[in-house]
Amino acid sequence: MTTARDNATLKIMVIDDSSTIRRSAEIFLGQAGYQVVLADDGFDALAKLHDHKPALIFCDILMPRLDGYQTCALIKKSSRFHATPVVMLSSKDGLFDRARGAMVGSDAYLTKPFTKDSLIKIVREHTERMLAE
Template identity: 70%
Template sequence: MSNSSALKVLVVDDSNTIRRSAEIFLKQGGHEVMLAEDGFDALAKINDYQPDLVFCDILMPRLDGYQTCAIIKRNDRFAELPVVMLSSKDGVFDKARGRMVGSEEYLTKPFTKDQLLQAVQQFGTQASGAA
């Protein structure tokens, strides 16, 4: 994979383990990675860092993944930013709710390196293509 396809990816999860494994997988795929611990942290970093794609955990303290995604999508500057939800539950209801707030995709934890990189390839390039 050449560096021209390197994307800026923000991973939002209150679990240090998940953040670290996502970071390792994404860096192995040649991408730039930024980490956030919760929704508020994520919103500040999206503003500063302007990622191509966001992976966002659903169950987080203070601001959950649905709320975080909804805020991102309501902001005109970031409405096109693809958001992939991460959850340890593989529920139909959760997936539907994720779509309602505008997320592109839903990955169940623990995810594999392939799943993560495939999502980046699929949605990240779509974002940079639209810019």
């Protein structure tokens, strides 16, 4: 069983061009005790990645400049961050979108609008092994 104190050692990055989605995720994850790093697009995320070294990344699909598929692919091609779980965020729940996410290396897919419980459940599923090490 992980505690909020354990969670505080984990940084979660949320990449989304919607300030509402970023704020919701920040509140939900913060209440669960996680440190949250926010990025408003793929370029912003890539710039912050090396400084913050997140344990998990939530990545919106539809963003300007660098979309979520491109951002995920770049993260997964990085020798330093290829093992970092990336969860795609999208308001679309189609099979094509999920398959395309899997093709670029995403570890999971979460449909917006998400609930606090669904967000925390995915974080726990993908970070429990890190806390156990």
